[in-house]
Amino acid sequence: MEYSFGDLVDLDKIQGLAESFYRLTGIPPSITDVEGNVLVKVGWQRICTEFHRKHPQTLERCVQSDTELAKQLNGKTGYASYKCLNGLVDMAAPIIIGERHVANLFAGQFFLDPPDREFFRKQAATFGFDETEYLQAVDRVPVLSRERLELGMNFLTALASLLGEMGLNQKELSELNLHLEAKVRERTLRLEHEMEERKKAEAEKIRAGKLQGVLEMAGAAAHEFSQPLQTLSFDVDFLQGQLGDNDKEVGEALQSMRDNVTALSRLINKVQNITTYEVAEYSDDLQIIDLDKASQN
C-alpha cells in the first residue's frame, strides 16, 4: 500500500497542535515529506524568513544545509542536530510509519549556546543586511538546551509515530472496507444473476421435460398400437379377398374399415415422427399435442 504522512493524518489538526506546542514549549516543530515539501510549519525565525532566505547566497546555504540534514536522517531512527551554514541550529528526526520513512520532523531554528554576536555582525556586513535589524533578529532566536530539545524531540517523534500508526490503521481498515464492500456487491450481483438464471433454467427445463414426456408417450403409443393395427389390416385384406363386391353394404363396410385402419396407421406414423413440442388448445383448461405441427411429416 502506497501512502504519505498526509494520507494518514489530518495535517490541519497537526498544524494546530504544532502551534499550540510551540506556544507552550518554545520549540517550533515542522514536518516535511521525504521529498522536502513542507507539511506543517511553525515558528520560523525572522532571521531565516527575512534575511537568510531572501539573499541568494544565504538562501543557497539554507538549501545546502537542509539537504545535508535530511541526508543524515536516511536509514536512521534517532535524530540528528545540525549547525546550518548560516550559523543556526536545527534538529531533525525521521517519522517512520509501518516500517516506511514517510516524513521528517524538524525542530528549529535555535541556538544551543548564546550566539556569537561578532560572527553575526560580520555576516550582516558580508551580505549587506541592516546590522541593527539583523542583530535584533538574532536576539529573537531562542537559546535552548540540548537536554530540553532532546526531551522535545522524544515527545514529538513518539507523538508523530502514534498519530501516523493510528492513521495507517484507519487507512488499512478503510481499504479493507472498500474490498469488503466490493465483495458484497459481487456476491449480490451473482445472487441476482443466479436467481434470474434459475427462472430461465426452470422455463427451459419444463420445456425440455415436456418434449421428453411427449416423445416417451409417443413411443409408447406407437409401440402398443402398431401390432393390433397391423393385425386389423391383415384381417381387412383377408375379408376383402374372401367377400369381394358381392354384397354392396358388406363391401362398403369393408372399405370403411380399410379407410379407418389407414387413418390410424397414418396417425401412428405421425406419432413416430414427432420432433418438437407443439400444442393446440383442446378445451378451456386443457391443451393437447398438435400432431401435425409436432411431427416432422
Added chain:
Amino acid sequence: MEYSFGDLVDLDKIQGLAESFYRLTGIPPSITDVEGNVLVKVGWQRICTEFHRKHPQTLERCVQSDTELAKQLNGKTGYASYKCLNGLVDMAAPIIIGERHVANLFAGQFFLDPPDREFFRKQAATFGFDETEYLQAVDRVPVLSRERLELGMNFLTALASLLGEMGLNQKELSELNLHLEAKVRERTLRLEHEMEERKKAEAEKIRAGKLQGVLEMAGAAAHEFSQPLQTLSFDVDFLQGQLGDNDKEVGEALQSMRDNVTALSRLINKVQNITTYEVAEYSDDLQIIDLDKASQN
C-alpha cells in the same frame, strides 16, 4: 455505539506520551474515565502520595476535592481549575469524543503562586506530619503560571481530542468491517442455497414438464384415435351381424378384428387414465411410458 476512552486509544502509549510531556514541560497530565478510574497517571506529587492521601482526614478532603472538580466539568467544554481542600491546585478538562464525554484530563497538582509556608506548617501540626519532610514536599510542588497551564491544557485537550476522534474512527471502521464481513458471509450462504435450490428446482421442473408432456400427448392420442376406432367397432358389429357364422374363416377373421379393436380401445382407455410419469426401458438409449404403471386403471 458504546465506548470508553480506553476503547479508542492505546493507553500504554498515551501513558508514555504523558511521561514524556511531563519531563519536557513540568506539567503532569492524568486521565480518568467519567467514573473516576485512573487511566493515565504521571508526576503525582510526594505531598499527595506520601502525606495527604495517607492520612484519613486529608484523604477525605482529596476525595471531596476530586468530586467537586469533576462536578464542575459536567456539561462544560472548557476547563476548570480548583484549589483543593489541602491547599494545592488542580486543573481539569472534559475529553469529549464523538459528542460523548468519555474521560477527564487533569493537570496537577501545582501552585499558581509561591506557597504560603505558614499554612502548610500549621497543616503539618494539625495532622501530625513531620514538618521538615512535609515542607520539603511542599517545596517540590511546581509553581506554574496560569498562562502556561492554560497553554498546556489547550495542547493536551486538543491532543486527547485528536487521538480520541482517530480512535473512534478506527472503531467505527472496525465495526463496519465486522458488519460487512457478516454481509459477505450472508450473501455467500444465500448464493450457495440458491444454487442448491436451483438444482432441486430444475429436477422438479423437468419431472413436472415430462408429466405435462405425457398428458398432452396422451390427450392427443385419445382424441385422434377414438373416432376411427369407434367406426371400426361399428363396422365389425355390422359385419358380424350380416355374415354370422356361415363361413368359419370369415367368422375367425371377424373375431380377430373384434379382439384387436377391443385391445385398441383398452389401450386408449389406459392412455386417457394416465396420472403419473412412469417409464420402461425400451432399448439401450430409449425409454417409453409404461402405460400400465402410469395409468390409474
